[in-house]
Amino acid sequence: MTSPHPADPDSAGPVGPAEATQAAEAVYAPFAHLTARNAALYRQVMRVFLAAKERFAVHLRPEDVHAALPPEHRPAGPDAVAKALDSLVGWGNLRADPDTSRVTAVEDFYRRRFIYQLTQAGEAAEHALSAYDEALGRRGALQAVALHDIVTHLRTLLVLAAEEEPDAAKAHLVLSALAHRFEALAENARAFMGSLQRTIDLHGVEVEVFLAYKDRLIQYLERFIQDLITLGGRIALLIGELEDQGRVGLLLRLTAAREAADAAPDEADTAEIQAYERWAGRWVGLAAWFVSAEGRESQARLLRGRALGAVPQLLSVVRQLNERRAGRSDRSADFRTLARWFAEAPDDAARHRLWRAAFGLYPARHLTVDADTLAERGARAVAPSTPWAEAAPLRISPQLRRTGSYERRGKPRRVQDRSEQRRQLAELAAKQAEEIAAARARLATNGTTRLSALGELDPVAFGLFLRLLGDVLATWRPGTTTTVATSNDGTMEIRLTVLDDDTTAEIRTPGGVFRGPDHTVEITDLTMGIPAGEAR
Structure with a gap:
């Protein structure tokens, strides 16, 4: 009797934590090369195979891969490439087949010759990494053109809704274009505002580049804000007209039915319902983006407020940069200078004096400590752990004891005349x-x-x-x-x-x-x- 195959789910026993971990590692093994020691070389090799597939080249030899690598990532010889290819085969990114096309003698069969091609898992991993790199590097944009396109598509929907029997193909085409432009507008606006905040925070931005960029950025924001004010109101009006006609549901049902026509037989019963729910959700999202409701502001208005708030933040950053370039010190520079002074102090007594001068740790003003007291303390030091009751008494000013206050005598400070500055501020x-x-x-x-x-x-x-x-x-x-x-x-x-x-x-x-x-x-x-x- 033969034992059941372990890959058969019906014949296998309960799966324990160790088996589940091994199964997960096998599924995600094509991503293992990202954390390997030669990850940069592995990524370049996989990109060579992906580019070859786009040119309809199925198999590649090690020397072909070595020649196609960029010069900065190309090893000295093809042996390193062959080792990288074998590692990728072990992780499931590539498949190795014997290369029999160049065999001319019997001994050639015993030589290790392979040709390599992408596996389905390796190709899927590369597409996922490409999408990740693209999303990570996207800066986004405030697409005023998309607002114009949304207005155009909504007007076309008004015309279709006014017909007795709207054309399903036209409705599907217009709604698909509208959804595509709206999704691109929302995603790009989110990405742009995120990158704008990073620019304001000066993460990885050179000062000169930022100063040259800020004028164009502020003009860009102001232009988009004006378009959003005018076109956003127009879009809200068009959405209201469509909903007043009561034909939006009909257009969405026609579009859902046309999409469900190509569904597989086992999904035909629920495909149209799911498609309609998906399109209804898109329409609700579009309306919520441009139309405010009770207790909720529209996303367009929130975006406008965020863009308006970014302008003074940019100007504040410019002001801070100009202050730094003009030589004005900030707190971090002050602390670094103070640390250098402490390091250059000749002894601990100088460091204590510097500490008191820097942080204002002066003796209590009501305690009189003169030169004789300091000399006595130098001759007979008192440990900090000594209780007050056992320590030598301190003399208190008789005036403080009589009146409860102690004022230093001397010439008062001159009052500065600020009438001119107040007059200028009042005029402004x-x-x-x-x-x-x-x-x-x-x-x-x-x-x-x-x-x-x-x-x-x-x-x-x-x-x-x-x-x-x-x-x-x-x-x-x-x-x-x-x-x-x-x-x-x-x-x-x-x-x-x-x-x-x-x-x-x-x-x-x-x-x-x-x-x-x-x-x-x-x-x-x-x-x-x-x-x-x-x-x-």
Whole structure:
């Protein structure tokens, strides 16, 4: 009677911890070369095989691998490559087959000649490592172009939803393109903000490179923030229109049915349900990214706030770098200098004096210690473990004993006149308050008007207008035609209402022309009637 095969799960006995560990090691053995001593050589050898497969070359000989290695990773002779190939065969990354193509005599059969090719496990391991390297090195980008593409795809969906019988192929194509662009936008934004924080923290960034890069980075952030304010509101409106039509579910079901048509026979019953749930989750994620809900801000608004907060952080880093380059010392430099002084001190007495001078460890002010006391202590040292009751008494100032306070006599310090600095700060504050008040007065509409009627705005008024517009668009909900928002400081209120004439508003500024869909707007200055000193 033959014994059951150990690889047969039906005939094998219970698997213990040792067997489970061995099975896991066998499954992940193709990754073992990453922690080996010659890991760099193994990685380059595997890349040679991966590149050869892309050129439809199946087998490689050791000399072929040796010639294809980069010069900086190429060993002196092919023997080291042959040893690396044998190790990779042992880990399961490669497969070795006898090389009989160059046999010309009987003795050649006894020589060790092999050709090598990738195994399925080795190829899978290389693809996983390539994906890991790509994700690790990705910096990400704020894709304003993706916002435009999302607007285009949503408008196409509106057209399809308006048809009596939407085309399933077109719906699938548009939704797939929309999901692809949205996923790329969200992932790249996350990666970019992570790399931006690393740049702000100056991890691995040269000072000169950072100073040259920060201007372009700030302009890049400001441009994306403006696009996110305008296009994010437009995307929220389009999502609201689609949901108002009540046809989003139909488009998602058509797309899910078209995807499930290619499912395997054993998965056909549940494929359409799973596909619909997957597409419904994607649509909910898209809506949550651009549309705020009760108790939850949209991801677009959170991203805008994060990008706005990165600008002052970058400027703070630049200020710190300029201070360092100007020669101003920081705490770490001070401690290093102090440590050098301690090392150069001639004796312990000098080190104690330096310690007291550096850290302010002076004697108690109410205790009188004169030269005679110090001489007596030098002649008869008192151990630190001596109790106070057994130690020699210390003389206390009679004035402290009588009045409870002790003041040193001497000429008082001159009071520095800072009236000029206070006057300059007051002038600067008054000028800024006047500019902000003028901007509020310029934007106040005294009733309902069109955005196109606002005319030309100066930079201060235009910046205030953009903040108000961003706040009101962030409160927009699907199906609403009018919304109201208040500025963060509570000084302005804006009411925005949709128009049906599809007109475009243009607002001219010294930096260019701002364009967007025209709306009726009512901007109210809430500080009217409040004394100027109380308005903020």
